[in-house]
Amino acid sequence: MSFPGMTFDERYRAIDARDTRFDGQFVTAVRSTGIYCRPSCPARTPKPENVTFFPTSAAAHEAGYRACKRCLPEAAPGSPEWNLRGDVAARAMRLIADGVVEREGVPGLAARLGYSARHLTRLLAGELGAGPLALARAHRAHTARMLLVGTDLPIADVAFSAGFASVRQFNDTVREVFGLAPGELRARRHGRDAMAAATAVPGEIDLLLPYRKPFDADGLFAWMRARALPGVEDVGERRFSRHLRLDGGPGWFELSLDAADRLHLRARLAQLGDLAPLVARARRLFDLDADPLAVDAALSAHETLALLVTRLPGIRVPGAADPHEMLIRAMIGQQITVAAARTALTLLAQELGERVGSADDPQGEGILFPTMTAIAERGHEVLRGPAARIKAVTGAAAALADGSLRLTLGDDGEAQRAALLAMPGIGPWTADYVRMRVLGDPDVFLPGDVAARAGAAAAGLPSEAVPLDAWAVRTAPWRSYLTAHLWRAVPPKAAKNPRAATTGAGASRAAPTQTTKTTQTLSTTKGSK
Secondary structure, rough: OOOOOOOHHHHHHHHHHHHHHOOOOOOEEOOOOOOEEEEOOOOOOHHHHHEEEEEEHHHHOOOOOOOOOOOOHHOOOOOOHHHOOOHHHHHHHHHHHOHHHHHHHHHHHHHOOOHHHHOOOOOHHHHHHHHHHHHHHHHHHHHHHHHHHHHOHHHHHHHHOOOOOOHHHHHHHHHHHHOOOOOHHOOOOOHHHHHHHHHOOOOOOEEOOOOOOOOOOHHHHHHHHHHHHHEEEEOOOOOEEEEEOOOOEEEEEEEEEEOOOOOOEEEEEEEEHHHHHHHHHHHHHOOOOHHHHHHHHHOOOOHHHHHHHHHHHOOOOOOOOHHHHHHHHHHHOOOOHHHHHHHHHHHHHHOOOEEEEOOOOOOOOEEOOOOHHHHHHHHHHHHOHHHHHHHHHHHHHHHHOOOOOOOOOOOOHHHHHHHHHHHOOOHHHHHHHHHHHHHOOOOOOOOOHHHHHHHHHHOOOOOHHHHHHHHHHHHHOOOOEEEHHHHHOOHHHOOOOEEEEEEEOOOOOOOOOOEEEEEEEEHHHHOOO
């Protein structure tokens, strides 16, 4: 649960109860010991007069505190606040996690957000208690801790994988943050961490990713399985893997649940510095920083939704591994079934994607989703359907390739929506769906979505777009999760009806020749690409 307005007393009661729901959402600094802890730390609760609460661990670092060796606050799941909020601080936190400071420096981060470096530093220091450099350093320390306890990588490799410019900088930061040298921190790892490190495949990184329970993993894997593009992605009952283009070159990663429901991230990278951004993308893809108890409590407060939440606790809203790819997938799938979109996208990837790997690799050969330049130049040779729609897709790819259209996870939500709507062939459904998936915005609703309306009717909610949209307002700021529940509530009979005629929620300026009725499969409509 995100609690930006919590009082001191409310936070103190949370740490006195050792409430794990608040882990990752603030840290508790204790003046008498000089350390900071996660709210659920098992140590004796400090006296109120000795406590200071900080919104981030970076703020605690800047104030002179070091991390608790007992509860390891850096190992907590991330805060859901950075998705719930859409302000500059939240957008900056998302970009910092994606490695923008390491790649472009503070000036690059500031430019992406539309501020000068000096003003952004003042803004973040006032809002979060630390500037962008300190926030980025805290993120690197978090990644370093994961690698030290979860792998047997040499210390130098850990340093560069975490984004540090030198081993000396890495050593100094780890000592300052954790009060231990890197080797000492590795020596303190738990037995299960050491076991995982010992059984890792050579050349492969295997990490445990924390998340808050309950966790509807089955729903996520089923979602990915229905949309997986052969060669690009591979999905099993409890595993998802894909090839991905990263700044340092092609990479591969897999998310899987073991028998104890621990979530593993396995990765092979061309450049170790890509690891931290990859971890951030994987967390966003599976919505791992969500607070399911807060979402479930808010939605189940409405009697009509209580049964849906009881059936599917901990539902997640899938994110996007790559923002540009997400837009192309949404545009191609906006007026056809998931199966048809998967066929079209598979052909696009097979024809225009880059082949990576070989039969000798553990992951075998794979395909990287086509670049925007390739789609802009050759998409018309591969795509089928109305000429206007093909032109819209290739036009959007060209705009992304030349930078005239920017689409990043650090965008302002309303500005991103306006920029997308200004493009030929992109209507409200596509713009809002991309915002939901790329920004992780928890409060997006798609009232014209066919599957959402079918699920609403099955749940006893209004099935027409206007009254359904009006009803959904009461579930803010969790309307994205309401949408996910409605998608899952589509009746089986409706889901199997291949001739369900509905108004085209994705109808856009790219397809003026299409009628207002389209043929769709309700459980796999454009609302769930």
